[in-house]
Amino acid sequence: MARAGLDSEAVVGAAEELADANGLDAVTLAMLARRLGVRPPSLYVHIDGLADLRRRLAARGARQLAAAMQTAAAGRARGDALTAVADAYRGYAHEHPGSYAALQRAPDPDDAETTAAGAEAVDVVLAVLRGYGLESDDAIHATRIIRAALHGFVSLEAGGGFGLPLDVDETFARLTYMLDQGLVATRPGGAA
Secondary structure: OOOOOOOHHHHHHHHHHHHHHHOHHHOOHHHHHHHHOOOHHHHOOOOOOHHHHHHHHHHHHHHHHHHHHHHHHOOOOHHHHHHHHHHHHHHHHHHOHHHHHHOOOOOOOOOHHHHHHHHHHHHHHHHHHHOOOOOHHHHHHHHHHHHHHHHHHHHHHHOOOOOOOOOHHHHHHHHHHHHHHHHHHHOOOOOO
């Protein structure tokens, strides 16, 4: 019998808290059940196992990241929008390391919920790129480049990969500036 007040959203929320506090690998059904005060079989009323839980965690994280980036980009254009989106991305990765880890895999194409949630985040970046005049394949390539740069930075930062005594925030600002300048240089018509 399911615990009163426990639903799939509460289960995923508890998994998010567990992942963010202890890492994505710490999210097991046994650990989650212990956190929720239920027996592991009770979780199956709300989720279809660990793979489904991680899928839901990824979708939730993608929606949260998309919302943070959308809010950051609102009312901004080009370099200002790109910087705001990059800062929101980095902030999300810092604040939600487990959820961030969950959303890094491309979803199964048959998984409509996770695919749609991921598309929300991509759509924010595509909107920023339209300000640079980038559309279709050019915009997709640019989106991949931006994601690779931001993910690489936040992964190195989280893993203690920046050991030199220079301000990491300045390095990040320079990274976003270089991305902006690269986008300006590659847009149709060239430099501004």
